[in-house]
Amino acid sequence: MKDNRGILTLDSDTVASNPGKVRVMPLVLMRYVHKPVFLLIALLSSLVFAFDVSLLWGGIFFCIFLVINFFYWRRKKEQFAYGDSNGGIVISEKPKLIAVATDLSKGFAGSYPVVKVLSYKGKGKLNERIGTVSLYEGSESCTPHWNDFFPVPLEYMNNNKAELNAVLNSYSEESWHILEDRLKQIELPYKEGLFKIFTENSSW
Incomplete structure:
Protein backbone atom coordinates (compact mmCIF):
# COMPACT_ATOMS: atom_id res chain seq x y z
CA MET A 1 0.00 0.00 0.00
CA LYS A 2 1.37 3.41 -0.94
CA ASP A 3 2.13 5.82 1.90
CA ASN A 4 -0.50 8.58 1.83
CA ARG A 5 0.85 10.69 4.69
CA GLY A 6 2.19 13.38 2.33
CA ILE A 7 -1.21 14.13 0.79
CA LEU A 8 -2.31 17.76 1.19
CA THR A 9 -5.44 18.15 -0.93
CA LEU A 10 -7.20 14.78 -0.73
CA ASP A 11 -8.67 12.69 2.07
CA SER A 12 -5.74 10.57 3.21
CA ASP A 13 -8.03 8.31 5.28
CA THR A 14 -9.37 6.56 2.15
CA VAL A 15 -7.29 4.42 -0.17
CA ALA A 16 -8.11 3.61 -3.81
CA SER A 17 -8.26 -0.07 -4.71
CA ASN A 18 -6.39 0.71 -7.94
CA PRO A 19 -4.59 4.07 -7.65
CA GLY A 20 -3.80 5.84 -10.90
CA LYS A 21 -0.05 6.43 -10.37
CA VAL A 22 0.02 8.66 -13.44
CA ARG A 23 2.21 11.73 -13.93
CA VAL A 24 0.50 15.02 -14.70
CA MET A 25 1.95 16.82 -17.71
CA PRO A 26 0.94 20.51 -17.45
CA LEU A 27 1.01 21.24 -21.18
CA VAL A 28 -1.18 18.23 -21.90
CA LEU A 29 -3.64 19.26 -19.19
CA MET A 30 -3.90 22.80 -20.55
CA ARG A 31 -4.97 21.43 -23.94
CA TYR A 32 -8.10 19.93 -22.40
CA VAL A 33 -8.81 22.06 -19.32
CA HIS A 34 -8.96 25.86 -19.40
CA LYS A 35 -8.76 26.60 -15.67
CA PRO A 36 -4.95 26.22 -15.32
CA VAL A 37 -4.47 28.57 -18.28
CA PHE A 38 -6.56 31.26 -16.57
CA LEU A 39 -4.68 30.73 -13.29
CA LEU A 40 -1.35 31.10 -15.06
CA ILE A 41 -2.53 34.25 -16.86
CA ALA A 42 -3.73 35.71 -13.56
CA LEU A 43 -0.35 34.98 -11.96
CA LEU A 44 1.60 36.64 -14.78
CA SER A 45 -0.83 39.57 -14.93
CA SER A 46 -0.36 40.26 -11.22
CA LEU A 47 3.40 40.32 -11.79
CA VAL A 48 3.02 42.85 -14.60
CA PHE A 49 0.67 44.90 -12.40
CA ALA A 50 3.30 44.94 -9.65
CA PHE A 51 5.97 46.38 -11.94
CA ASP A 52 3.79 48.78 -13.91
CA VAL A 53 1.15 50.04 -11.44
CA SER A 54 1.57 49.15 -7.77
CA LEU A 55 4.31 47.06 -6.27
CA LEU A 56 2.31 46.57 -3.06
CA TRP A 57 -1.01 45.47 -4.57
CA GLY A 58 0.65 43.63 -7.41
CA GLY A 59 2.78 41.77 -4.90
CA ILE A 60 -0.27 40.85 -2.84
CA PHE A 61 -2.16 39.57 -5.89
CA PHE A 62 0.92 37.70 -7.06
CA CYS A 63 1.25 35.90 -3.71
CA ILE A 64 -2.45 35.02 -3.71
CA PHE A 65 -2.36 33.56 -7.24
CA LEU A 66 0.94 31.82 -6.53
CA VAL A 67 -0.68 29.96 -3.62
CA ILE A 68 -3.78 29.16 -5.71
CA ASN A 69 -1.60 27.81 -8.53
CA PHE A 70 0.44 25.73 -6.10
CA PHE A 71 -2.60 24.04 -4.57
CA TYR A 72 -4.26 23.54 -7.96
CA TRP A 73 -1.28 21.66 -9.37
CA ARG A 74 -0.69 19.80 -6.12
CA ARG A 75 -4.28 18.59 -6.17
CA LYS A 76 -3.98 17.43 -9.79
CA LYS A 77 -0.76 15.61 -8.99
CA GLU A 78 -2.35 13.87 -6.01
CA GLN A 79 -5.59 13.16 -7.87
CA PHE A 80 -3.86 11.23 -10.61
CA ALA A 81 -1.35 9.55 -8.31
CA TYR A 82 -3.81 8.39 -5.64
CA GLY A 83 -7.27 8.62 -7.26
CA ASP A 84 -9.21 5.48 -8.12
CA SER A 85 -8.44 4.22 -11.62
CA ASN A 86 -11.15 2.49 -13.67
CA GLY A 87 -11.48 1.52 -17.29
CA GLY A 88 -13.75 3.45 -19.59
CA ILE A 89 -15.24 2.68 -23.01
CA VAL A 90 -16.12 5.14 -25.77
CA ILE A 91 -19.83 4.44 -26.25
CA SER A 92 -20.85 7.21 -28.65
CA GLU A 93 -19.19 9.43 -31.23
CA LYS A 94 -22.05 11.88 -31.88
CA PRO A 95 -21.99 13.17 -29.21
CA LYS A 96 -18.68 11.81 -27.92
CA LEU A 97 -19.39 9.96 -24.69
CA ILE A 98 -17.57 7.49 -22.47
CA ALA A 99 -18.88 5.13 -19.80
CA VAL A 100 -17.06 4.17 -16.60
CA ALA A 101 -18.19 1.64 -13.99
CA THR A 102 -17.43 1.53 -10.29
CA ASP A 103 -18.88 0.50 -6.95
CA LEU A 104 -19.78 3.44 -4.72
CA SER A 105 -19.53 1.27 -1.61
CA LYS A 106 -17.22 2.60 1.09
CA GLY A 107 -16.05 -0.93 1.61
CA PHE A 108 -17.71 -1.85 4.87
CA ALA A 109 -21.28 -2.65 3.83
CA GLY A 110 -23.11 -3.65 0.69
CA SER A 111 -22.47 -3.17 -3.00
CA TYR A 112 -23.59 -0.07 -4.91
CA PRO A 113 -22.70 -0.56 -8.59
CA VAL A 114 -23.06 2.37 -10.97
CA VAL A 115 -22.09 3.52 -14.43
CA PHE A 150 -16.01 11.90 -11.25
CA PRO A 151 -13.84 10.05 -13.77
CA VAL A 152 -11.27 11.99 -15.83
CA PRO A 153 -9.64 10.36 -18.88
CA LEU A 154 -5.92 9.87 -18.34
CA GLU A 155 -5.13 11.33 -21.75
CA TYR A 156 -6.27 14.71 -20.44
CA MET A 157 -3.19 14.68 -18.19
CA ASN A 158 -0.60 12.48 -19.86
CA ASN A 159 0.25 11.56 -23.45
CA ASN A 160 2.98 9.02 -22.76
CA LYS A 161 1.75 5.85 -24.48
CA ALA A 162 3.82 3.53 -22.28
CA GLU A 163 2.35 5.01 -19.10
CA LEU A 164 -1.19 4.98 -20.47
CA ASN A 165 -0.84 1.36 -21.60
CA ALA A 166 0.53 0.38 -18.19
CA VAL A 167 -2.67 1.68 -16.60
CA LEU A 168 -4.86 -0.14 -19.15
CA ASN A 169 -2.99 -3.34 -18.34
CA SER A 170 -3.85 -2.89 -14.65
CA TYR A 171 -7.54 -3.54 -15.42
CA SER A 172 -8.73 -7.14 -15.45
CA GLU A 173 -10.75 -8.57 -18.32
CA GLU A 174 -13.48 -9.22 -15.79
CA SER A 175 -13.77 -5.48 -15.09
CA TRP A 176 -14.32 -4.81 -18.81
CA HIS A 177 -17.02 -7.50 -18.96
CA ILE A 178 -18.73 -5.98 -15.93
CA LEU A 179 -18.82 -2.57 -17.60
CA GLU A 180 -20.18 -4.05 -20.85
CA ASP A 181 -22.89 -5.96 -18.95
CA ARG A 182 -23.92 -2.88 -16.99
CA LEU A 183 -24.24 -0.86 -20.18
CA LYS A 184 -27.03 -3.22 -21.25
CA GLN A 185 -29.16 -1.80 -18.42
CA ILE A 186 -28.84 1.78 -19.67
CA GLU A 187 -31.49 3.06 -22.04
CA LEU A 188 -30.49 4.15 -25.54
CA PRO A 189 -29.58 6.68 -26.79
CA TYR A 190 -26.93 7.23 -24.15
CA LYS A 191 -27.11 10.42 -22.11
CA GLU A 192 -24.76 11.92 -19.56
CA GLY A 193 -25.43 11.02 -15.96
CA LEU A 194 -24.93 8.59 -13.08
CA PHE A 195 -26.87 5.35 -13.47
CA LYS A 196 -27.51 2.94 -10.61
CA ILE A 197 -27.24 -0.71 -11.58
CA PHE A 198 -29.81 -3.02 -10.04
CA THR A 199 -28.85 -6.67 -9.74
CA GLU A 200 -29.61 -9.43 -7.23
CA ASN A 201 -26.28 -8.66 -5.55
CA SER A 202 -26.62 -4.87 -5.38
CA SER A 203 -27.75 -3.03 -2.26
CA TRP A 204 -29.69 -0.22 -3.95
Whole structure:
Protein backbone atom coordinates (compact mmCIF):
# COMPACT_ATOMS: atom_id res chain seq x y z
CA MET A 1 0.00 0.00 0.00
CA LYS A 2 1.37 3.41 -0.94
CA ASP A 3 2.13 5.82 1.90
CA ASN A 4 -0.50 8.58 1.83
CA ARG A 5 0.85 10.69 4.69
CA GLY A 6 2.19 13.38 2.33
CA ILE A 7 -1.21 14.13 0.79
CA LEU A 8 -2.31 17.76 1.19
CA THR A 9 -5.44 18.15 -0.93
CA LEU A 10 -7.20 14.78 -0.73
CA ASP A 11 -8.67 12.69 2.07
CA SER A 12 -5.74 10.57 3.21
CA ASP A 13 -8.03 8.31 5.28
CA THR A 14 -9.37 6.56 2.15
CA VAL A 15 -7.29 4.42 -0.17
CA ALA A 16 -8.11 3.61 -3.81
CA SER A 17 -8.26 -0.07 -4.71
CA ASN A 18 -6.39 0.71 -7.94
CA PRO A 19 -4.59 4.07 -7.65
CA GLY A 20 -3.80 5.84 -10.90
CA LYS A 21 -0.05 6.43 -10.37
CA VAL A 22 0.02 8.66 -13.44
CA ARG A 23 2.21 11.73 -13.93
CA VAL A 24 0.50 15.02 -14.70
CA MET A 25 1.95 16.82 -17.71
CA PRO A 26 0.94 20.51 -17.45
CA LEU A 27 1.01 21.24 -21.18
CA VAL A 28 -1.18 18.23 -21.90
CA LEU A 29 -3.64 19.26 -19.19
CA MET A 30 -3.90 22.80 -20.55
CA ARG A 31 -4.97 21.43 -23.94
CA TYR A 32 -8.10 19.93 -22.40
CA VAL A 33 -8.81 22.06 -19.32
CA HIS A 34 -8.96 25.86 -19.40
CA LYS A 35 -8.76 26.60 -15.67
CA PRO A 36 -4.95 26.22 -15.32
CA VAL A 37 -4.47 28.57 -18.28
CA PHE A 38 -6.56 31.26 -16.57
CA LEU A 39 -4.68 30.73 -13.29
CA LEU A 40 -1.35 31.10 -15.06
CA ILE A 41 -2.53 34.25 -16.86
CA ALA A 42 -3.73 35.71 -13.56
CA LEU A 43 -0.35 34.98 -11.96
CA LEU A 44 1.60 36.64 -14.78
CA SER A 45 -0.83 39.57 -14.93
CA SER A 46 -0.36 40.26 -11.22
CA LEU A 47 3.40 40.32 -11.79
CA VAL A 48 3.02 42.85 -14.60
CA PHE A 49 0.67 44.90 -12.40
CA ALA A 50 3.30 44.94 -9.65
CA PHE A 51 5.97 46.38 -11.94
CA ASP A 52 3.79 48.78 -13.91
CA VAL A 53 1.15 50.04 -11.44
CA SER A 54 1.57 49.15 -7.77
CA LEU A 55 4.31 47.06 -6.27
CA LEU A 56 2.31 46.57 -3.06
CA TRP A 57 -1.01 45.47 -4.57
CA GLY A 58 0.65 43.63 -7.41
CA GLY A 59 2.78 41.77 -4.90
CA ILE A 60 -0.27 40.85 -2.84
CA PHE A 61 -2.16 39.57 -5.89
CA PHE A 62 0.92 37.70 -7.06
CA CYS A 63 1.25 35.90 -3.71
CA ILE A 64 -2.45 35.02 -3.71
CA PHE A 65 -2.36 33.56 -7.24
CA LEU A 66 0.94 31.82 -6.53
CA VAL A 67 -0.68 29.96 -3.62
CA ILE A 68 -3.78 29.16 -5.71
CA ASN A 69 -1.60 27.81 -8.53
CA PHE A 70 0.44 25.73 -6.10
CA PHE A 71 -2.60 24.04 -4.57
CA TYR A 72 -4.26 23.54 -7.96
CA TRP A 73 -1.28 21.66 -9.37
CA ARG A 74 -0.69 19.80 -6.12
CA ARG A 75 -4.28 18.59 -6.17
CA LYS A 76 -3.98 17.43 -9.79
CA LYS A 77 -0.76 15.61 -8.99
CA GLU A 78 -2.35 13.87 -6.01
CA GLN A 79 -5.59 13.16 -7.87
CA PHE A 80 -3.86 11.23 -10.61
CA ALA A 81 -1.35 9.55 -8.31
CA TYR A 82 -3.81 8.39 -5.64
CA GLY A 83 -7.27 8.62 -7.26
CA ASP A 84 -9.21 5.48 -8.12
CA SER A 85 -8.44 4.22 -11.62
CA ASN A 86 -11.15 2.49 -13.67
CA GLY A 87 -11.48 1.52 -17.29
CA GLY A 88 -13.75 3.45 -19.59
CA ILE A 89 -15.24 2.68 -23.01
CA VAL A 90 -16.12 5.14 -25.77
CA ILE A 91 -19.83 4.44 -26.25
CA SER A 92 -20.85 7.21 -28.65
CA GLU A 93 -19.19 9.43 -31.23
CA LYS A 94 -22.05 11.88 -31.88
CA PRO A 95 -21.99 13.17 -29.21
CA LYS A 96 -18.68 11.81 -27.92
CA LEU A 97 -19.39 9.96 -24.69
CA ILE A 98 -17.57 7.49 -22.47
CA ALA A 99 -18.88 5.13 -19.80
CA VAL A 100 -17.06 4.17 -16.60
CA ALA A 101 -18.19 1.64 -13.99
CA THR A 102 -17.43 1.53 -10.29
CA ASP A 103 -18.88 0.50 -6.95
CA LEU A 104 -19.78 3.44 -4.72
CA SER A 105 -19.53 1.27 -1.61
CA LYS A 106 -17.22 2.60 1.09
CA GLY A 107 -16.05 -0.93 1.61
CA PHE A 108 -17.71 -1.85 4.87
CA ALA A 109 -21.28 -2.65 3.83
CA GLY A 110 -23.11 -3.65 0.69
CA SER A 111 -22.47 -3.17 -3.00
CA TYR A 112 -23.59 -0.07 -4.91
CA PRO A 113 -22.70 -0.56 -8.59
CA VAL A 114 -23.06 2.37 -10.97
CA VAL A 115 -22.09 3.52 -14.43
CA LYS A 116 -21.15 7.13 -15.14
CA VAL A 117 -21.69 8.44 -18.68
CA LEU A 118 -19.89 11.66 -19.46
CA SER A 119 -18.76 13.81 -22.36
CA TYR A 120 -15.39 13.03 -23.89
CA LYS A 121 -12.88 15.29 -25.63
CA GLY A 122 -10.16 12.73 -26.30
CA LYS A 123 -8.98 10.90 -29.42
CA GLY A 124 -10.50 7.49 -28.69
CA LYS A 125 -12.81 5.93 -31.27
CA LEU A 126 -16.11 4.11 -30.76
CA ASN A 127 -15.74 1.04 -28.48
CA GLU A 128 -12.13 1.92 -27.67
CA ARG A 129 -10.96 1.27 -24.12
CA ILE A 130 -9.38 4.13 -22.17
CA GLY A 131 -8.08 4.67 -18.67
CA THR A 132 -9.58 7.10 -16.16
CA VAL A 133 -8.94 8.30 -12.63
CA SER A 134 -11.80 9.24 -10.32
CA LEU A 135 -12.41 11.15 -7.15
CA TYR A 136 -15.51 10.35 -5.10
CA GLU A 137 -18.02 12.82 -3.73
CA GLY A 138 -18.52 12.62 0.00
CA SER A 139 -21.59 11.76 2.00
CA GLU A 140 -22.48 11.44 5.66
CA SER A 141 -19.90 9.32 7.46
CA CYS A 142 -22.59 6.88 8.60
CA THR A 143 -23.80 6.09 5.06
CA PRO A 144 -22.39 2.96 3.39
CA HIS A 145 -21.78 4.51 -0.04
CA TRP A 146 -20.49 7.63 -1.78
CA ASN A 147 -22.90 10.02 -3.51
CA ASP A 148 -21.10 10.20 -6.86
CA PHE A 149 -17.76 9.82 -8.60
CA PHE A 150 -16.01 11.90 -11.25
CA PRO A 151 -13.84 10.05 -13.77
CA VAL A 152 -11.27 11.99 -15.83
CA PRO A 153 -9.64 10.36 -18.88
CA LEU A 154 -5.92 9.87 -18.34
CA GLU A 155 -5.13 11.33 -21.75
CA TYR A 156 -6.27 14.71 -20.44
CA MET A 157 -3.19 14.68 -18.19
CA ASN A 158 -0.60 12.48 -19.86
CA ASN A 159 0.25 11.56 -23.45
CA ASN A 160 2.98 9.02 -22.76
CA LYS A 161 1.75 5.85 -24.48
CA ALA A 162 3.82 3.53 -22.28
CA GLU A 163 2.35 5.01 -19.10
CA LEU A 164 -1.19 4.98 -20.47
CA ASN A 165 -0.84 1.36 -21.60
CA ALA A 166 0.53 0.38 -18.19
CA VAL A 167 -2.67 1.68 -16.60
CA LEU A 168 -4.86 -0.14 -19.15
CA ASN A 169 -2.99 -3.34 -18.34
CA SER A 170 -3.85 -2.89 -14.65
CA TYR A 171 -7.54 -3.54 -15.42
CA SER A 172 -8.73 -7.14 -15.45
CA GLU A 173 -10.75 -8.57 -18.32
CA GLU A 174 -13.48 -9.22 -15.79
CA SER A 175 -13.77 -5.48 -15.09
CA TRP A 176 -14.32 -4.81 -18.81
CA HIS A 177 -17.02 -7.50 -18.96
CA ILE A 178 -18.73 -5.98 -15.93
CA LEU A 179 -18.82 -2.57 -17.60
CA GLU A 180 -20.18 -4.05 -20.85
CA ASP A 181 -22.89 -5.96 -18.95
CA ARG A 182 -23.92 -2.88 -16.99
CA LEU A 183 -24.24 -0.86 -20.18
CA LYS A 184 -27.03 -3.22 -21.25
CA GLN A 185 -29.16 -1.80 -18.42
CA ILE A 186 -28.84 1.78 -19.67
CA GLU A 187 -31.49 3.06 -22.04
CA LEU A 188 -30.49 4.15 -25.54
CA PRO A 189 -29.58 6.68 -26.79
CA TYR A 190 -26.93 7.23 -24.15
CA LYS A 191 -27.11 10.42 -22.11
CA GLU A 192 -24.76 11.92 -19.56
CA GLY A 193 -25.43 11.02 -15.96
CA LEU A 194 -24.93 8.59 -13.08
CA PHE A 195 -26.87 5.35 -13.47
CA LYS A 196 -27.51 2.94 -10.61
CA ILE A 197 -27.24 -0.71 -11.58
CA PHE A 198 -29.81 -3.02 -10.04
CA THR A 199 -28.85 -6.67 -9.74
CA GLU A 200 -29.61 -9.43 -7.23
CA ASN A 201 -26.28 -8.66 -5.55
CA SER A 202 -26.62 -4.87 -5.38
CA SER A 203 -27.75 -3.03 -2.26
CA TRP A 204 -29.69 -0.22 -3.95
